[in-house]
Amino acid sequence: MKQVKIGLIREGKIPTDSRVALTPAQCKWLQAHRPNLLFVVQPAALRCYKDAEYERAGIRISEDLSSCDILLGIKEVPVNELIPGKTYLFFSHTKKKQPHNQQLLQAILEKKITLIDYECLEHEDGKRIIGFGFFAGIVGAHNGLMAYGNRTGLFKLDRVYKQKNFKELIHTYFGLRLPNLKIAVTGSGRVAHGLLEIMNLMGVHEVEPDEYLQRRFNYPVYTQLKGYDLYEHAATGRYNRLDFHEHPQQYISRFMPYTRQTDILLNGVYWYEGVPRLFEAPDIQKEDFIIETIADVSDDENGSVPINKRTQTIDDPVYGIDRETGTITAPYLKSSIDIMAVGNLPNELPRDASRYFGEQLIKFVLDDLLHEGSTILTRATIAQNGALGPHYDYLQDYANGVL
Numbered sequence: 001m002k003q004v005k006i007g008l009i010r011e012g013k014i015p016t017d018s019r020v021a022l023t024p025a026q027c028k029w030l031q032a033h034r035p036n037l038l039f040v041v042q043p044a045a046l047r048c049y050k051d052a053e054y055e056r057a058g059i060r061i062s063e064d065l066s067s068c069d070i071l072l073g074i075k076e077v078p079v080n081e082l083i084p085g086k087t088y089l090f091f092s093h094t095k096k097k098q099p100h101n102q103q104l105l106q107a108i109l110e111k112k113i114t115l116i117d118y119e120c121l122e123h124e125d126g127k128r129i130i131g132f133g134f135f136a137g138i139v140g141a142h143n144g145l146m147a148y149g150n151r152t153g154l155f156k157l158d159r160v161y162k163q164k165n166f167k168e169l170i171h172t173y174f175g176l177r178l179p180n181l182k183i184a185v186t187g188s189g190r191v192a193h194g195l196l197e198i199m200n201l202m203g204v205h206e207v208e209p210d211e212y213l214q215r216r217f218n219y220p221v222y223t224q225l226k227g228y229d230l231y232e233h234a235a236t237g238r239y240n241r242l243d244f245h246e247h248p249q250q251y252i253s254r255f256m257p258y259t260r261q262t263d264i265l266l267n268g269v270y271w272y273e274g275v276p277r278l279f280e281a282p283d284i285q286k287e288d289f290i291i292e293t294i295a296d297v298s299d300d301e302n303g304s305v306p307i308n309k310r311t312q313t314i315d316d317p318v319y320g321i322d323r324e325t326g327t328i329t330a331p332y333l334k335s336s337i338d339i340m341a342v343g344n345l346p347n348e349l350p351r352d353a354s355r356y357f358g359e360q361l362i363k364f365v366l367d368d369l370l371h372e373g374s375t376i377l378t379r380a381t382i383a384q385n386g387a388l389g390p391h392y393d394y395l396q397d398y399a400n401g402v403l
């Protein structure tokens with residue numbers, strides 16, 4: 001059987017991401033169970049698993065990855081670090097024609113690179129196969145509650161990244177007593193699962209959406225709002241998942257009643273142009289719009305949360321939006337709504353997030369990667385040897401420099 005050499009690249013994007021696609025233990029396990037696989041790791045001072053941990057696991061460290069068949073990264077690779085002719089897997093954030101990554105796609109095509117984007121790996125029905133969403137939800141829910149605690153002074157949560165791992169984070173919730181909050185959790189994917197996990201770990205009780213809308217409770221509650229609860233067809237008033245995904249512009253939002261009953265919104269919906277926003281920006285001026293804190297884990301600027309106007313950093317995750325003017329303010333002002341919006345939330349728990357990601361990679365992607373002709377991989381191949389992949393013709397203008 002032909003040997004396949006897989007390289008784990010050093011992350012080059014700034015601010016630096018410390019996640020990695022496979023942990024030392026996962027590389028070791030694969031080398032033991034798949035004798036045709038060989039791993040090489042580029043040295044990286046800031047990676048959450050240290051070079052020495054890979055070495056101890058019997059994995060070679062090398063600056064030079066030119067002999068590798070496949071290169072695995074996490075975030076966008078800086079253009080000057082791309083090795084011509086290679087096959088890369090990473091999150092390129094090009095499939096929605098994101099302006100800031102146009103040059104990256106152009107360079108990938110020029111350098112005749114094959115790019116398989118993790119975000120585009122999907123099952124037949126469009127469900128994503130692999131992602132960091134669960135830990136984005138974990139950190140996002142924590143940060144949303146932390147922001148509300150900072151705003152009101154009613155309780156105090158520390159930063160997630162100060163904990164060694166997820167287990168230690170859970171320990172910090174012992175003794176936490178939350179006020180009688182009402183929390184709306186939106187979405188049904190990995191992010192939503194992470195959000196719900198934190199709700200349950202913090203002892204917040206789940207209630208049905210109809211009950212949530214009817215009354216206050218004398219304990220903290222959350223309700224999960226999925227597609228059916230959030231959208232309805234403008235003409236028929238009905239919701240059909242497949243139809244909604246195909247014709248989102250024919251649907252309208254049903255979220256407004258929740259804005260009158262919610263203290264904290266933890267947003268995990270999957271949003272793209274055409275999908276109705278949960279509410280519109282002027283709605284925040286309404287007297288009965290009572291949401292004080294929004295953790296926008298989906299984090300699409302001017303997306304499902306129209307008042308998400310800026311993505312922040314892990315160091316400084318929260319800002320305010322003035323209710324009257326809609327402009328950005330400092331966080332925790334009485335006249336503002338707080339927005340927690342960070343694009344690399346899982347990086348607050350990088351070791352747990354990396355292990356979780358690597359498990360999915362091994363289970364659901366690796367076999368396809370090692371054999372020719374996988375339809376899942378073909379559908380996720382944005383660029384192949386200098387040309388756009390068969391499913392990405394729509395990026396031609398973008399690749400030509402037009403936006």
Ligand SMILES: NC(=O)c1ccc[n+]([C@@H]2O[C@H](COP(=O)([O-])OP(=O)(O)OC[C@H]3O[C@@H](n4cnc5c(N)ncnc54)[C@H](O)[C@@H]3O)[C@@H](O)[C@H]2O)c1
Nearest residue numbers: 126128133136188189190191245270297298342343344345
């Ligand atoms: N802030 C961060 O650090 C961070 C990290 C990871 C993910 N995210 C974002 O959070 C959002 C949710 O991510 P997730 O991991 O929960 O996603 P996911 O793929 O696990 O779930 C997405 C859900 O959306 C539904 N869906 C909506 N439109 C669809 C369509 N057209 N086709 C098929 N399914 C469709 C799916 O049924 C699924 O339940 C995404 O926008 C993602 O980019 C943010």
